[in-house]
């Protein structure tokens with residue numbers, strides 16, 4: 451196993467009586483893209499803000515690059531990059547002016563600053579926008595400029611908080627290609643997303659809910675441990691079939707997908723009896739071969755289980 455660049459132990463943040471982040475422990479390995487997944491309010495941004503030194507933790511420890519992130523912050527900060535959920539770019543400056551400004555904060559100057567700015571803007575494919583005001587950029591362009599700005603000082607660890615929210619699928623892919631290039635340069639990335647296709651591309655994922663770590667591991671492993679199977683029933687009477695399926699005791703969930711009903715069933719169940727019962731009730735459908743559960747199934751399942759518990 452590669453050495454961890456970030457080790458988080460028992461990280462907790464309370465706001466008054468409310469615990470936003472509760473006893474979180476995880477590790478990010480060198481050169482990996484580590485995904486942070488969870489519904490709105492789960493505590494993702496709060497965690498990142500503590501790890502970037504923007505917010506003090508209530509308790510817990512974090513080590514990054516062999517140093518204590520909270521007590522030796524000055525030694526580590528220069529090696530950390532952060533792109534916040536709300537872009538910190540200055541909208542009334544041009545792209546190049548923004549990069550020169552943030553580069554200056556990182557201590558870059560002179561020809562080195564000029565060459566780093568050009569290198570990053572070209573890498574992120576926004577070089578041709580360098581003289582444009584940030585306010586006039588499209589969302590996709592703005593997010594790539596923000597990524598350029600967060601990486602000017604060549605950090606070892608990069609925290610990206612929902613960097614692709616509002617970005618179209620094509621530009622999203624462009625953004626992920628840029629992230630792959632940064633990893634190839636040796637960076638390790640912790641990224642939050644609500645896009646489950648993106649989550650699937652991460653090396654490992656942490657799923658958090660109510661500030662707690664609910665599941666942790668490689669996307670494929672997480673789906674395997676879900677312990678369910680998914681069967682899709684194609685039918686004309688999809689709404690009625692959905693209701694009928696939901697009334698069956700072994701059906702965990704029945705969701706509509708186009709003209710199909712997507713059934714989630716326990717992994718060890720043989721579905722034939724259930725399907726016969728539905729056919730006996732007068733439904734005609736085609737049962738499509740069961741496919742592997744998706745991350746979306748995992749997401750829905752974890753949220754559902756936490757409500758039941």
Ligand SMILES: Nc1ncnc2c1ncn2[C@@H]1O[C@H](COP(=O)(O)OP(=O)(O)OP(=O)(O)O)[C@@H](O)[C@H]1O
Nearest residue numbers: 465468470488489490491492493494495496497535
């Ligand atoms: N300064 C604060 N004071 C009080 N409560 C806060 C503060 N900052 C965050 N919270 C609360 O902590 C919880 C977690 O918020 P956080 O922003 O970390 O969620 P998130 O997982 O990033 O959600 P989203 O997906 O919507 O970005 C929320 O309930 C939020 O209201």
Ligand SMILES: [Mg+2]
Nearest residue numbers: 494495496535
């Ligand atoms: Mg957030």
